[in-house]
Amino acid sequence: MNTLMIASIEQGLIFAVLAIGVTITFKILDFADMSVEGTFPMGAFIFSKFIIAGASPLTSTLLAFFLGTLAGLITYTLNIKLKIKSLLSGILTMTILYSVNLRLNGKSNIGLFNYSSIFDGREAVIVLIIIIAAVKILMDMFLKTEVGYLLIATGDNETLVKSLGENSNKYKMIGLMISNGLVGLSGAMMAQYQGFADINMGMSIIVTAIASIIVGDTILKKSRKLKNTTRAIMGALVYKFIGAVAIDLGLAPTDLKAINAIIVILFLSYNTFAPEIKNKKSTEAAQC
């Protein structure tokens, strides 16, 4: 396996955490949360802030998760308390976070090569697999709890949640906070992996997250019993792998954003048109 492929697997594992986070809002709550574009670099900048201040890599990474949840709280407040539409709430949070991220360390790019990271002295891929496994197990356990099921039910049917005596807004808040926490964690992992935090590292990250979810759902369409977390992880890995193959075939890394968007378009088109073509073929076969 060449270096590019190994890097794509490692990045795929980092983006898997991002995809699991966005699964909660995009897939479970049906909430297009744009704030993650700000939360991803925020996780990186929070990590940078604390690692530079002398905290351990693990503590700094966990702080990126916990403080990342606050981004979800801002979006929740804008959307539910101030009744601003969900898409705009996310965009406003993302805009606020741009300034917050610059304020955190006073600059837009911070080199982290001279600081320790969770990958020090270990194989990055092993560390990443352990983190992904922990996130997946915890999320799966959470979604099997009473609160977890109410989170799913909130995305499905708020009327039902209210009829159960619960305030559905509470579960939107929980979902947005966990989602943004995981995106912050993913940002912190990426900063350590690439050795720097950059203000633009969140640009179009929502496409990566949603693409991973769509790819995961498409390739695992027939495995109905598979959990959303597994689909997100598989989707992120395949998505990054396809991007790496494209680069390996000779496309420039600067083409990556366009490649990413084309992958999403192809998978969405496949989902839309494949059943139609299949139906047409079976109708023709029946007529023969």
Next chain:
Amino acid sequence: MLDIKNMSKSFNIGTDNETNIFTSFDFHINKGECTGILGANGCGKSTLFNIISGAIIQEEGDIVLNGDNINRLKENERAKFIGRVHQNPSAGVSPSLTILENISLSDKKCQKFGLRKLINKNKINQYREMLSTLDLGLENKLDTEVKFLSGGQRQSLSLLMATMNKPELLLLDEHTAALDPKTSRLIMEKTKELINTHSITTMMISHNVRDAIKYSDRIVMLDKGRVILDVKNGCITEKELLNIYNSRNSGMMFQEAV
């Protein structure tokens, strides 16, 4: 049991589209009674249910349940006493969850939800028994996601979920309107059975005069936010009921009743 006192409700207040639905509306429901609510579209039936359940708030007046004013209680807080089955069979269930998961959520209604596992394996047999009373074979489909059920199966499940913790008041909001006549009949029979078994006070909106006569103890007709008929069942025939309705709504009929 339920008293609605001096209630007023308008929509789009202060705009050209301001619509007054209720003005100083008074209404009383007796304990254990099943009241059929009839009336044309726009007469205020669903608004009345929305106000009782707390989904919308009236501008004036009080909603009193068993002597307690529940004006201040939000919709989810009123769910402790009030169950509701909607016209849309999907409105009372979580489609992406299985039958077992839906029933388990409903079993915890108005209790404290926490980080405990939702599914209690010791209760599965009890749920199977409850589902078997519906005669739809749902007891053998516990792990089926509700989105794969038919409208009738979904509505039966909604009905079961709305009544399983024995609400003090059950609101049936045209709950058979989206179903075919055969399924509609089946659901109405199950409704009657559940209401009688648990002695639940019920308000039932229907556009079907026959159903109203067959299943209600009292029949109320609304028109433009006012009660224009309030009779005990047996005091009026289907034909008389239709005549009253048509005299208020020229050219319209209860399709299923003719």
